[in-house]
Amino acid sequence: MDFLEAPSQMLENWTCSEEGLARLSGHYTNYANKLPSDAAAILAKKKQINTGYSELQYLVKCCFDQHIHTHAEVSYHPIC
Numbered sequence: 001m002d003f004l005e006a007p008s009q010m011l012e013n014w015t016c017s018e019e020g021l022a023r024l025s026g027h028y029t030n031y032a033n034k035l036p037s038d039a040a041a042i043l044a045k046k047k048q049i050n051t052g053y054s055e056l057q058y059l060v061k062c063c064f065d066q067h068i069h070t071h072a073e074v075s076y077h078p079i080c
Helices: 002-014 018-024 037-048 051-070
Strands: none
Touching: 002 018, 018 037
């Protein structure tokens, strides 16, 4: 199963660098037309766009979990 995921992860990592984007860019009929370097730089920087939101979401879930497990008045009744 890991072998199936490896190409996806490699491509994901290669497209996060300017050099990787420059090597992979180009139209399938005319590979000579490469992605401009300024566009490659912008795309490489966009990898960091939602990292703060993801960390905040994780922190909120941790605080909620801690609140549930430390307060006795909160009870959880699963639906059977």
